[in-house]
Amino acid sequence: xxxxxxxxxxxxxxxxxxxxxxxxxxxxxxxxxxxxxxxxxxxxxxxxxxxxxxxxxxxxxxxxxxxxxxxxxxxxxxxxxxxxxxxxxxxxxxxxxxxxxxxxxxxxxxxxxxxxxxxxxxxxxxxxxxxxxxxxxxxxxxxxxxxxxxxxxxxxxxxxxxxxxxxxxxxxxxxxxxxxxxxxxxxxxxxxxxxxxxxxxxxxxxxxxxxxxxxxxxxxxxxx
Amino acid sequence: xxxxxxxxxxxxxxxxxxxxxxxxxxxxxxxxxxxxxxxxxxxxxxxxxxxxxxxxxxxxxxxxxxxxxxxxxxxxxxxxxxxxxxxxxxxxxxxxxxxxxxxxxxxxxxxxxxxxxxxxxxxxxxxxxxxxxxxxxxxxxxxxxxxxxxxxxxxxxxxxxxxxxxxxxxxxxxxxxxxxxxxxxxxxxxxxxxxxxxxxxxxxxxxxxxxx
Numbered sequence: 491x492x493x494x495x496x497x498x499x500x501x502x503x504x505x506x507x508x509x510x511x512x513x514x515x516x517x518x519x520x521x522x523x524x525x526x527x528x529x530x531x532x533x534x535x536x537x538x539x540x541x542x543x544x545x546x547x548x549x550x551x552x553x554x555x556x557x558x559x560x561x562x563x564x565x566x567x568x569x570x571x572x573x574x575x576x577x578x579x580x581x582x583x584x585x586x587x588x589x590x591x592x593x594x595x596x597x598x599x600x601x602x603x604x605x606x607x608x609x610x611x612x613x614x615x616x617x618x619x620x621x622x623x624x625x626x627x628x629x630x631x632x633x634x635x636x637x638x639x640x641x642x643x644x645x646x647x648x649x650x651x652x653x654x655x656x657x658x659x660x661x662x663x664x665x666x667x668x669x670x671x672x673x674x675x676x677x678x679x680x681x682x683x684x685x686x687x688x689x690x691x692x693x694x695x696x697x698x699x700x701x702x703x704x705x706x707x708x709x710x711x712x713x714x
Numbered sequence: 715x716x717x718x719x720x721x722x723x724x725x726x727x728x729x730x731x732x733x734x735x736x737x738x739x740x741x742x743x744x745x746x747x748x749x750x751x752x753x754x755x756x757x758x759x760x761x762x763x764x765x766x767x768x769x770x771x772x773x774x775x776x777x778x779x780x781x782x783x784x785x786x787x788x789x790x791x792x793x794x795x796x797x798x799x800x801x802x803x804x805x806x807x808x809x810x811x812x813x814x815x816x817x818x819x820x821x822x823x824x825x826x827x828x829x830x831x832x833x834x835x836x837x838x839x840x841x842x843x844x845x846x847x848x849x850x851x852x853x854x855x856x857x858x859x860x861x862x863x864x865x866x867x868x869x870x871x872x873x874x875x876x877x878x879x880x881x882x883x884x885x886x887x888x889x890x891x892x893x894x895x896x897x898x899x900x901x902x903x904x905x906x907x908x909x910x911x912x913x914x915x916x917x918x919x920x921x922x923x924x925x926x
Binding site for chain 2: 580582
């Protein structure tokens with residue numbers, strides 16, 4: 491029984507109930523950090539770490555956190571985890587920190603971790619909660635990388651530029667130039683491009699789901 | 715306010731219950747405060763070291779290594795610039811003699827302040843200019859960054875008088891320096907910053923270059 495439940499959690503996080511493309515949550519980093527695939531990937535991973543850690547903590551203390559004070563406690567936990575990641579990255583992953591540093595504190599205001607704490611971690615045992623946090627975060631990473639890749643190819647003509655700064659020199663090989671340097675459409679890496687690409691990718695995901703015969707889930711922002 | 719005044723729907727929370735919630739919240743704050751304090755303690759040395767490395771990196775680009783045998787990051791001098799703002803000057807010395815200085819300069823670009831680091835040798839020749847922080851449009855204004863284009867190298871080796879100060883402008887304004895396609899305001903802001911940097915050096919030359 492447990493195995494099938496865990497695989498549902500994983501599938502929900504990565505695709506079926508994807509934070510960006512299904513629930514339309516976490517739009518702030520999804521717009522701000524996706525000017526390149528590398529940036530989106532790094533931001534997604536940092537969010538996944540914070541989400542897994544805070545979901546775990548909330549699940550452990552779920553019987554101690556009373557309904558009346560749960561929201562401040564959740565915010566406290568997310569903010570504390572973000573600060574720990576922020577300080578840790580600054581000290582030990584400084585190159586990555588210089589790329590992402592400005593956006594790490596933004597995870598606090600990302601509604602996706604808070605939504606998962608309230609909807610999932612508060613009612614589930616720690617293992618399921620960690621899985622949910624981690625795979626929701628990884629689904630977020632996939633979404634941000636996808637939006638970033640489309641914006642980067644159309645806007646700058648490159649793909650995974652500066653990936654070696656983020657992941658180490660070995661990843662120099664995945665840095666690609668798809669279009670000549672002056673072919674890029676500047677608008678795509680400016681804010682409007684974020685909205686346009688995210689909207690189009692939501693359409694793509696729904697078309698794929700329809701073709702697979704799935705019912706379109708209207709959750710998150712649409713839930714009434 | 716007594717508890718009976720708050721009650722509008724459902725039974726009023728009792729005093730002891732409210733106290734309990736307060737204690738729970740307080741305990742969580744205490745616990746996570748402790749975690750943050752420990753994290754801070756563990757990372758503080760590393761973060762300090764990284765900040766110095768960063769400064770060293772940007773300084774080493776405008777103060778070439780062969781110019782100095784000291785550590786310019788720690789050999790500083792604080793002076794007021796023309797706007798009355800306090801400016802930290804980093805000094806490069808060889809055998810005790812000041813061979814070059816570096817300091818931050820500021821200009822206004824298309825989207826706010828552009829912060830640069832400028833290095834000048836003891837004779838007033840530009841050793842190099844590097845952008846530290848800016849918010850210019852990616853793909854247009856960001857060509858002022860050394861890793862995005864060679865434009866910023868153009869100033870190395872020049873000095874006040876070569877060309878004359880009134881020609882330290884972009885071509886559009888009657889100066890000697892190219893603007894780039896699609897962006898005039900950004901290079902213009904950088905030119906203003908560099909001009910103010912040259913003037914700062916001229917005005918403070920004796921203080922800047924004296925041995926101490």
